[in-house]
Amino acid sequence: MKEKFYNYIQQLQDTITSKLEAVDGKATFQEDLWKRPEGGGGRTRVIENGAIFEKGGVNISAVHGELPKAMQSYFNVNDCDFFACGLSLVLHPKNPMVPTVHANWRYFEMYDKQGAIIDSWFGGGQDLTPYYLFEEDATHFHSICKRACDGHNPDFYSDYKKKCDDYFYNAHRVEARGIGGLFFDYCKAKDDFSMEDWYHFVTEVGDCFLEAYVPIVEKRKKLPYTQENRNWQEIRRGRYVEFNLVHDKGTLFGLKTNGRIESILMSLPPTVQWKYDHYPEPGSEEEKLLNVLKNPKDWV
Numbered sequence: 001m002k003e004k005f006y007n008y009i010q011q012l013q014d015t016i017t018s019k020l021e022a023v024d025g026k027a028t029f030q031e032d033l034w035k036r037p038e039g040g041g042g043r044t045r046v047i048e049n050g051a052i053f054e055k056g057g058v059n060i061s062a063v064h065g066e067l068p069k070a071m072q073s074y075f076n077v078n079d080c081d082f083f084a085c086g087l088s089l090v091l092h093p094k095n096p097m098v099p100t101v102h103a104n105w106r107y108f109e110m111y112d113k114q115g116a117i118i119d120s121w122f123g124g125g126q127d128l129t130p131y132y133l134f135e136e137d138a139t140h141f142h143s144i145c146k147r148a149c150d151g152h153n154p155d156f157y158s159d160y161k162k163k164c165d166d167y168f169y170n171a172h173r174v175e176a177r178g179i180g181g182l183f184f185d186y187c188k189a190k191d192d193f194s195m196e197d198w199y200h201f202v203t204e205v206g207d208c209f210l211e212a213y214v215p216i217v218e219k220r221k222k223l224p225y226t227q228e229n230r231n232w233q234e235i236r237r238g239r240y241v242e243f244n245l246v247h248d249k250g251t252l253f254g255l256k257t258n259g260r261i262e263s264i265l266m267s268l269p270p271t272v273q274w275k276y277d278h279y280p281e282p283g284s285e286e287e288k289l290l291n292v293l294k295n296p297k298d299w300v
Helices: 002-024 069-075 135-150 156-167 195-207 209-220 227-246 249-256 261-267 285-294
Strands: 030-035 040-048 053-066 081-093 100-111 117-129 180-187
Touching (some): 002 040, 002 053, 002 081, 002 195, 002 209, 030 261, 040 261, 069 249, 081 261, 100 195, 117 135, 117 156, 117 195, 135 156, 135 209, 156 180, 180 195, 195 209
Antiparallel strands (some): 030 040, 053 081, 081 100
């Protein structure tokens, strides 16, 4: 399974970066190949200062070795080895009318010292972080997510949509990071749903990413905006940074397993503001967004 899924994410990285370069029309992805001293490595691709994308990354990695003590405590295991691979992407457009997007699809195995697999699971998801709320965009994104789920289990979309709302939540701000999507983790073989079934589900979600996001980019990329719109975008980007550095398990895992810092932190936006005690004007488009972030909606 690990070879099969790693082959998949290699191909998916190629597909996604090729399409995003075509959409941007100006910038291309810079590629870095890196190795992890303890085992494994990855292929980082970053785009910057494009016509559409101010900064973005589409990264794959496959790392292995002894599970660090901190992670052994987290998983409540002793003296284990691990393998983890995945694709992680974040795109920060320049135009505040175009939403930021994040996605991740991953596979994990743990082994005893004899090399036998003692646990394995899939995880991942994708979520949208707009700065200005276009409800039809939210509906489109969620509709594609739901379609990818429905062929595998009628409960998947509602379950993973709620988990996404719960996970991408800045508890210290009492607001969601964005308008959600899907989030699933610890997807293990059980009952009549095998690891092969999980593979088909996760790869269908991965395959639908471009269809979920690119039409929104195309629709909003030429909308006019002001410096005030940019200021609001950068204030909201600050909330994005707060989530990634305070709450995100993927960031924590990368830091605890001696991952490549540049690849882990490529998700951070290039320009950010933190204004003291900032609140949007009552009745404004900015307040409209904030109200939804404080009260997640069902979009489909």
